[in-house]
Amino acid sequence: MDTAFSLAAAALQDRGISGPLDCAIVLGTGLGRIADEVENPVFVPYSEIPGFPPGGVSGHARQLCHGTLHGRRTLIFQGRAHYYEGGDAGVMRVPIGLLTALGSPPLILTNAAGSLVPEMKPGTLALISDHINLNGPNPLVGEEGDARFVPMVDAYDPILRARLKTAATRCGAVMGEGVYMWFSGPSFETPAEIRMARLLGADLVGMSTVPEVILARRYGLRVAALSVITNMGAGLHGGAPHHAETRDVAGLATSVLRHVLRGFLSELHADG
Ligand code: HPA
Numbered sequence: 001m002d003t004a005f006s007l008a009a010a011a012l013q014d015r016g017i018s019g020p021l022d023c024a025i026v027l028g029t030g031l032g033r034i035a036d037e038v039e040n041p042v043f044v045p046y047s048e049i050p051g052f053p054p055g056g057v058s059g060h061a062r063q064l065c066h067g068t069l070h071g072r073r074t075l076i077f078q079g080r081a082h083y084y085e086g087g088d089a090g091v092m093r094v095p096i097g098l099l100t101a102l103g104s105p106p107l108i109l110t111n112a113a114g115s116l117v118p119e120m121k122p123g124t125l126a127l128i129s130d131h132i133n134l135n136g137p138n139p140l141v142g143e144e145g146d147a148r149f150v151p152m153v154d155a156y157d158p159i160l161r162a163r164l165k166t167a168a169t170r171c172g173a174v175m176g177e178g179v180y181m182w183f184s185g186p187s188f189e190t191p192a193e194i195r196m197a198r199l200l201g202a203d204l205v206g207m208s209t210v211p212e213v214i215l216a217r218r219y220g221l222r223v224a225a226l227s228v229i230t231n232m233g234a235g236l237h238g239g240a241p242h243h244a245e246t247r248d249v250a251g252l253a254t255s256v257l258r259h260v261l262r263g264f265l266s267e268l269h270a271d272g
Contacts, residue, residue, distance in 0.1 A: 001100065001101060002097055004050070004051045004093075004094050004097070005051075005094065005097045005098050005100060005101050006101060007050040007051060008049050008050055008051050008052065008094050008095075008098040008101075009098055009101035009102065011044075011048065011049045011050055012044065012049065012064070012066075012098075012102075015042055015044055016042060017042060017044070017064075017066045017075070018102070019101065019102035019103035019105075020073075020102065020103025020105070021073050021074065021075050021099070021102045021103055021105040022072035022073045022074060022105055022265075022268060023069075023072050023073075023074045023075075023105050023106055023107075023108065023265060023268060024074070024075045024076075024077070024099050024102075024105050024106070024107045024108070025074060025075075025076045025077065025107075025108045025109075025110065025261070026076075026077040026080055026095075026107070026108070026109045026110060026212065027076060027077060027078050027079065027110055028080065028109075028110045028111035028112050028208060028209075028228070028250065029111070029112040029230075029246055029247050029250050030112060030228075030230075030246065030247040030248065030249070030250030030251040030254070031110050031112075031228065031250055031251075031253075031254055031257060032061045032078040032079060033251070033254050034076065034110075034254060034257060034258055034261065035065040035076045035078055037069060037070075037258065038065055038066075038067035038068065038069050038074065038076065039067055039068040039069070040067045040068060041065050041066065041067040042065070042066045042067060043063050043064065043065050044063060044064045044066075045062065045063045045064075046062045046063060046064070046079075046095075047062075049064070049094075050094075051093075051094030051095075051098075052094055052095055053080075053081030053085070053091050053092070053095075061078040061079050062078065062079040063078050063079070064076065064077060064078070065078055069261075069265055070261075070262050070265040070266050071265070071266065072265045072268055074265070075099075075102065075105070077095060080092060080095075080208060080212070082185065082186075082207055082208050083135075083137060083184055083185075083207070083208075083211060084184055084185040084186040084207060087137075089137035089138055089139040089141070089211045090139035090140075090211065090215070091211075092139075092211060092212050092215060093139060093215055096212055096215040096216055096219060096221070097215065097219050099216075099219070099221055100219050100220070100221070104219075104220060104221055105221075106157070106160055106221070106222045106223070106224070106268070107216050107221050107222065107223045107224075108160070108164075108223075108224055108225070108226065108261070108264070109208075109209050109212055109213065109216075109223065109224070109225040109226070110225070110226050110227070110228065110257065111206050111208045111209045111225065111226075111227050111228070112206065112227070112228050112229075112230045112246045112247075112249075112250040113126065113180060113204040113205060113206040113227035113228070113229055113230070114188075114189075114194075114204065114205045114206065114229070114230070114231050114232065114233040114234070114239065114241055115176075115203070115204060115229045115231070115232055115233065115236075116194060116197060116198045116202055116203050116204065116205065116232075116233045116236065117176070117178065117203050118237070119176060120176040120178065120203065120204070120229055121174075121229065122229050122230055122231050122232065122238075122249055123228075123229065123230075123249060123252060123253055124173075124174040124175065124176065124228075124229055124253070124256075125168065125173055125174065125175040125176070125226055125227065125228060125229070125253070125256060125257065125260065126175065126176040126177060126178055126203070126204055126226070126227045126229055127156075127161055127164055127165065127168075127175055127176070127177045127178075127224070127225075127226055127227075128156055128177075128178070128179070128180045128204065128209070128224075128225040128226070128227060129156055129161070129177050129178060129179060130155070130156060130179045130180075131155075131156075131179060131180045131181065131182060131209070131210050131213065132179060132180075132181040132182070132197075132200060132201065132202055133181075133182050133210050133214075134181070134182075134200075135182055135183065135184050135210075137184070137211070138211070138214060139211040139214050139215050139218075140214060140215075140218060147218065148218070150214065150217045150218050151217070152214075152217065155213055155214075155217050155223070156213065156223065156224055156225060157222040157223060157224050159222075160222055160223070160224035161177075161224050163264055163267060163268070164224055164226065164260065164264055165177075166263070166267070167259075167260045167261075167262075167263030167264040167267065168260050168263075170263050171256075171259040171260060171262075171263050173256045173259055173260050174256075175226075175260070176203075176229075178202075178203025178204050179201055179202050179203050179204070180202065180203070180204040180205070180206060180209060180210070180225070180227065181197045181200070181202035181204070181205050181206075182206065182207070182208075182209065182210035182211075183197075183205055183206070183207055184207065185207030186207065188234055188241045188242070189205060189233065189234050190234060190235070191234050191235020191236075191239075192235075193234070194233035194234050194235050194236060194239070195235070197233070198233075204227050204229070205233055206227065209225050213225060226257065226260070228249070228250045228253040228257060229253075230245060230246045230249035230250050230253075231245055231246065231249065
């Protein structure tokens with residue numbers, strides 16, 4: 001195993017956190033309160049884990065929370081690092097790769113996203129079915145060996161997606177589904193870029209997740225991603241996104257995400 005992952009795993013072991021885990025969840029902007037329901041939580045600031053990203057963005061706590069969530073041993077990443085913070089698409093390599101030292105649990109990524117389709121409205125959820133990365137950066141650039149040539153068909157695991165859809169239906173949550181296009185940020189898109197994204201087949205836009213999915217697949221993890229739609233894309237009807245709106249609308253949608261995750265985790269079988 002990669003030494004960086006072993007070092008991070010050792011730091012967690014020192015705090016009583018070890019595998020195998022049932023599930024890992026990355027919480028995006030404004031969604032950190034999902035961790036409030038964790039039983040017997042152990043918190044570890046990212047700054048205390050070797051290889052984890054320092055710094056922060058408002059709306060992101062940047063700590064790990066380990067404990068039991070709806071009966072499952074879960075590791076929650078309260079906040080992520082983004083490409084736009086330092087220009088490193090691999091900034092989440094150790095947090096994601098560490099999971100291979102903890103039993104390679106299924107990984108659920110969450111984020112705040114802009115919608116490009118009128119049917120997917122702010123305040124609702126959207127399951128990511130696939131992505132478009134026209135940014136250029138890729139977290140595997142510079143890696144050697146054949147493992148870097150990662151297949152990306154069904155990168156967003158069909159079984160996890162089906163289970164998330166079932167969980168949403170059962171709790172009455174509105175959840176669309178679509179293709180997510182990664183923009184580097186930190187500036188929001190222009191209306192012209194949003195029109196381009198739509199023409200190219202995107203339904204959602206955002207500044208995260210895509211490098212994490214690539215890393216997850218590189219390390220053999222099954223991954224799914226859920227967006228909380230916080231706004232319409234720039235220039236669309238009602239679309240003039242800004243960070244405070246993103247953070248606040250995501251916070252308001254926390255309870256619906258909480259219900260979906262509860263249903264998903266309760267039904268999670270030992271095989272993931
Ligand atoms: N664009 C990019 N990232 C985002 C958006 C958006 O409209 N909304 C939330 N995150």
